[in-house]
Amino acid sequence: MTPPVRRRTVHSGGLPLAVFEQGDPAAPTVLLVHGYPDTHAVWDDIAADLARDHHVVRYDVRGAGESGVPADRAGYRLEQLAEDLFAVADAVSPDRPVHLLAHDWGSIQSWEAVTAPGAEHRIASYTTVSGPSLDHMGHWLRHRLRRPTPRHLRQLLHQGAHSWYITAFHLPFLAPAVWRLGLARAWPRVLRDLEHVTPRADHPQRSLRRDAVRGIELYRANFRPTLGSPRERPTEVPVQLITLTRDRYVGTYLSEGLERWVPNLTRRTLHAGHWSALLEKGATVAGMVREFTARIDKGGAQPAEGEGRLVVVTGGGSGIGRATALAFAEDGARVVVCDLDLAAAERTAELASLIGPQAHAYRVDVSDGAAMDAFAQTVAAEHGVPDVMVNNAGIGHSGTFLQTTEKEWQRVLDVNLWGVIHGCRAFGTLMADSGQGGHIVNVSSAAAYLPSKALTAYATSKAAVFMLSDCLRAEFVGHGIGVSTICPGIVNTNITRTSTFSATTAVEQSAKQARAAKLYARRGFPPEKVATAILTAVRTGKPVVPVTPEAKAARLLSRLSPGLLRLAARLNVT
Amino acid sequence: MPPLAKATHATPASPASSAFPAFPYTEHDLARFRATQQLAYDCAEQVAAWIEPGVTERQATAELRRRLVAAGVQDFFHVPFAWFGDRTAFRHFHTPLQFFAGNRRLEEGMPYVLDCAPIVDGYTADIGYGGKVGENRVWDRLAADLKVYRELILTEVRARRPLNEVYAAVDAQIAAHGYDNRHQVYPGRVIGHQVTRTTVRGPAGVNVFGFGVRTLQTLGRELISERLHGRSPLWADGRSSRHAPTPGLWAVEPHIGFRGVGIKFEELLVVTEDDAYWLDDDLPHVRRWTTGSATAPATASTAAEPTDTLEATR
Numbered sequence: 001m002t003p004p005v006r007r008r009t010v011h012s013g014g015l016p017l018a019v020f021e022q023g024d025p026a027a028p029t030v031l032l033v034h035g036y037p038d039t040h041a042v043w044d045d046i047a048a049d050l051a052r053d054h055h056v057v058r059y060d061v062r063g064a065g066e067s068g069v070p071a072d073r074a075g076y077r078l079e080q081l082a083e084d085l086f087a088v089a090d091a092v093s094p095d096r097p098v099h100l101l102a103h104d105w106g107s108i109q110s111w112e113a114v115t116a117p118g119a120e121h122r123i124a125s126y127t128t129v130s131g132p133s134l135d136h137m138g139h140w141l142r143h144r145l146r147r148p149t150p151r152h153l154r155q156l157l158h159q160g161a162h163s164w165y166i167t168a169f170h171l172p173f174l175a176p177a178v179w180r181l182g183l184a185r186a187w188p189r190v191l192r193d194l195e196h197v198t199p200r201a202d203h204p205q206r207s208l209r210r211d212a213v214r215g216i217e218l219y220r221a222n223f224r225p226t227l228g229s230p231r232e233r234p235t236e237v238p239v240q241l242i243t244l245t246r247d248r249y250v251g252t253y254l255s256e257g258l259e260r261w262v263p264n265l266t267r268r269t270l271h272a273g274h275w276s277a278l279l280e281k282g283a284t285v286a287g288m289v290r291e292f293t294a295r296i297d298k299g300g301a302q303p304a305e306g307e308g309r310l311v312v313v314t315g316g317g318s319g320i321g322r323a324t325a326l327a328f329a330e331d332g333a334r335v336v337v338c339d340l341d342l343a344a345a346e347r348t349a350e351l352a353s354l355i356g357p358q359a360h361a362y363r364v365d366v367s368d369g370a371a372m373d374a375f376a377q378t379v380a381a382e383h384g385v386p387d388v389m390v391n392n393a394g395i396g397h398s399g400t401f402l403q404t405t406e407k408e409w410q411r412v413l414d415v416n417l418w419g420v421i422h423g424c425r426a427f428g429t430l431m432a433d434s435g436q437g438g439h440i441v442n443v444s445s446a447a448a449y450l451p452s453k454a455l456t457a458y459a460t461s462k463a464a465v466f467m468l469s470d471c472l473r474a475e476f477v478g479h480g481i482g483v484s485t486i487c488p489g490i491v492n493t494n495i496t497r498t499s500t501f502s503a504t505t506a507v508e509q510s511a512k513q514a515r516a517a518k519l520y521a522r523r524g525f526p527p528e529k530v531a532t533a534i535l536t537a538v539r540t541g542k543p544v545v546p547v548t549p550e551a552k553a554a555r556l557l558s559r560l561s562p563g564l565l566r567l568a569a570r571l572n573v574t
Numbered sequence: 575m576p577p578l579a580k581a582t583h584a585t586p587a588s589p590a591s592s593a594f595p596a597f598p599y600t601e602h603d604l605a606r607f608r609a610t611q612q613l614a615y616d617c618a619e620q621v622a623a624w625i626e627p628g629v630t631e632r633q634a635t636a637e638l639r640r641r642l643v644a645a646g647v648q649d650f651f652h653v654p655f656a657w658f659g660d661r662t663a664f665r666h667f668h669t670p671l672q673f674f675a676g677n678r679r680l681e682e683g684m685p686y687v688l689d690c691a692p693i694v695d696g697y698t699a700d701i702g703y704g705g706k707v708g709e710n711r712v713w714d715r716l717a718a719d720l721k722v723y724r725e726l727i728l729t730e731v732r733a734r735r736p737l738n739e740v741y742a743a744v745d746a747q748i749a750a751h752g753y754d755n756r757h758q759v760y761p762g763r764v765i766g767h768q769v770t771r772t773t774v775r776g777p778a779g780v781n782v783f784g785f786g787v788r789t790l791q792t793l794g795r796e797l798i799s800e801r802l803h804g805r806s807p808l809w810a811d812g813r814s815s816r817h818a819p820t821p822g823l824w825a826v827e828p829h830i831g832f833r834g835v836g837i838k839f840e841e842l843l844v845v846t847e848d849d850a851y852w853l854d855d856d857l858p859h860v861r862r863w864t865t866g867s868a869t870a871p872a873t874a875s876t877a878a879e880p881t882d883t884l885e886a887t888r
């Protein structure tokens with residue numbers, strides 16, 4: 001059941017504005033300002049979501065929907081639009097500053113309000129989607145025209161190519177005619193085909209044709225005067241900038257250097273198009289706004305890059321997994337670790353909580369698909385959708401092909417390959433659905449490209465993880481999810497003490513484990529360095545990362561001289 | 575702090591020839607050793623109460639020495655040491671010279687370690703005192719967990735396990751805790767060394783590389799005589815420690831670290847022919863655990879009972 005939407009009228013600049021309220025009026029107010037050629041209806045999903053814990057207020061901007069229409073072009077000037085915004089804010093929340101969320105033209109006019117002197121007393125925070133301040137943009141253009149480096153020229157050309165419609169909107173007769181003669185009717189198809197927005201009954205609004213034609217005045221009244229002589233417009237208001245990676249109209253680099261005007265700036269990225277962000281990913285945008293307003297209301301400072309990220313690490317109770325969890329925690333990430341060994345995982349979480357935000361531990365067997373699905377659901381419900389997933393849990397096994405029993409094969413593949421498959425499926429689905437992108441790290445091994453007759457099952461499982469990651473990367477790029485394959489090499493961890501050996505007695509096996517442990521200890525490469533490599537891979541998006549020198553050398557050899565490695569594979573190395 | 579000497583590789587002698595020496599001390603001797611150790615910890619606590627942000631390591635060691643001498647100390651097994659901040663975890667130590675006190679200034683929230691080895695009438699103590707100024711949650715965790723090592727070492731030595739195996743057990747515990755072994759940074763990677771009554775007549779107060787001349791004389795004599803028996807007065811993880819604990823007194827100094835924080839204790843362990851015990855339980859770090867002010871130590875990580883369902887634990 002949807003809670004009732006209360007309608008009221010606020011008068012501003014001689015016009016009636018249609019205002020729509022929902023949610024508890026005692027809760028923090030968030031004011032939503034729509035763009036062109038929309039009405040307040042474009043916010044339906046986001047408003048319903050935010051109304052759970054906010055007082056949500058939307059209005060039709062002048063000239064659109066049920067609000068009044070200005071008599072002339074001057075009535076569409078930015079100063080007037082900002083005045084409308086303040087009038088609505090004063091009417092619905094006279095005593096407390098409001099949080100602001102705006103899209104497209106709504107965002108452009110909100111910038112005007114946010115950068116007005118003293119705005120910080122009326123506006124608590126501002127989340128902006130796809131609409132720059134025209135003043136900032138004017139400075140952006142000037143700066144690039146004055147310093148036409150190749151990079152700047154590329155940006156100018158790109159933005160120019162994506163702003164053709166703005167020019168078109170300035171031509172007399174043309175744009176209104178296009179809207180009237182069919183674009184309005186075709187709009188749902190445009191949204192579906194270009195923006196991947198599922199058509200729905202109540203959208204676009206029935207008044208679209210009228211709104212679209214009138215709204216052209218927004219462009220005509222403001223672009224030339226403001227871009228031509230931009231003002232200095234800094235602001236004290238905390239701003240959250242949501243950049244849409246598939247926005248056809250606003251280039252991502254338009255926000256380059258925005259920190260100059262907005263000292264308190266938080267950048268977020270959403271993998272969505274100009275309209276699909278609101279109409280398909282409403283819950284995600286609402287979540288970002290909720291996080292931001294909560295932080296601002298608590299007086300929280302602006303987090304550093306990497307801070308507050310949610311990171312999941314499997315096999316986090318020991319070795320590379322523990323070191324990785326700790327490194328992420330130290331970087332400010334909220335860490336969730338799972339392991340078969342709950343006590344070990346809890347210990348990791350405890351250490352992580354000492355050097356970073358509160359961390360959490362779960363007992364999960366990665367080879368159990370249903371348990372991994374349940375784990376992903378629990379993480380999503382209790383901590384949110386992860387930004388980074390590290391599929392690290394794995395076991396060592398040594399044995400030639402004829403020595404290795406079916407059961408041993410199954411165990412190695414269950415943990416090393418199926419564990420990664422389950423992790424990618426369960427958490428990759430969460431990431432793709434959220435639209436926020438993310439990064440998946442799969443810990444493979446140098447054994448993936450270094451054949452050895454003594455490591456048949458292990459190397460096979462790791463080679464499969466390597467290929468799985470390559471295929472996954474190609475698919476997930478469309479979701480803004482990076483995939484990195486890590487090939488550590490010989491790293492001093494517990495793995496040697498738990499590795500199993502085919503065709504050995506218990507006594508022989510522990511002797512071999514001790515020998516391997518000694519060798520790995522003598523090599524002395526610490527898991528912390530693998531953790532550093534993993535953090536770097538996530539930051540840079542590097543697809544394949546061999547870590548130790550021997551892992552790098554082997555990778556080089558495997559490409560230069562695979563025949564040599566095939567020969568070497570015959571050596572007895574256990 | 576162990577002597578800055580490498581453990582010489584002893585040729586393992588056949589078990590028959592390595593007859594253990596009898597426990598060499600009387601009750602009176604033990605009381606004197608205990609008194610010296612109390613005196614050392616007492617001075618360390620005085621310095622801990624005096625120390626504050628802005629003080630340098632050198633100033634701290636000078637203060638420690640001053641108080642020890644005022645309390646009647648005639649000579650030192652080694653010069654006093656003080657490490658501040660991440661130097662408590664021996665981060666970026668490349669040469670033994672870096673062990674000596676330097677110009678690092680104490681800051682709010684920093685951990686520190688004091689290490690001194692006073693000698694009174696030939697009775698030697700060698701102690702390590704870990705502290706912090708202000709808040710440091712990592713230090714709190716480490717300080718609480720240090721208890722596990724004190725108990726583990728005693729249990730293992732009581733079972734008369736070879737010293738290199740005790741060392742390995744400590745290493746395994748450090749790994750389970752998620753810490754780093756920092757005593758391996760000491761010369762010879764030692765976790766402890768034997769302490770005897772110095773009876774030689776070298777010049778008191780003169781030191782070579784931080785170690786008293788008398789210390790070196792005594793130590794040289796020990797190294798030679800122990801080596802003849804396939805034992806070492808230095809306790810490390812190599813072959814030279816592959817022998818049951820030698821009766822006598824051992825200064826034991828597990829030193830653990832996590833990120834930029836290190837902590838240790840160092841105190842005398844009494845090893846008799848068939849038993850072992852800590853010479854004194856009335857020491858600052860032990861009092862910290864027993865007064866309950868510290869966090870409960872994390873126990874050794876044991877495999878959790880297999881559980882069918884997913885468990886949220888925190």
Ligand SMILES: NC(=O)c1ccc[n+]([C@@H]2O[C@H](COP(=O)([O-])OP(=O)(O)OC[C@H]3O[C@@H](n4cnc5c(N)ncnc54)[C@H](O)[C@@H]3O)[C@@H](O)[C@H]2O)c1
Binds near residue numbers: 392496527
């Ligand atoms: N150490 C190396 O030299 C090395 C080299 C190449 C690749 N790797 C890979 O790195 C990864 C981590 O290994 P490590 O060296 O840190 O080993 P480790 O044994 O120290 O840690 C592995 C952790 O995974 C956990 N685990 C094992 N099976 C699990 C399961 N079914 N479900 C949940 N948790 C499970 C273990 O309990 C352990 O805590 C593994 O995938 C391993 O194959 C290690």
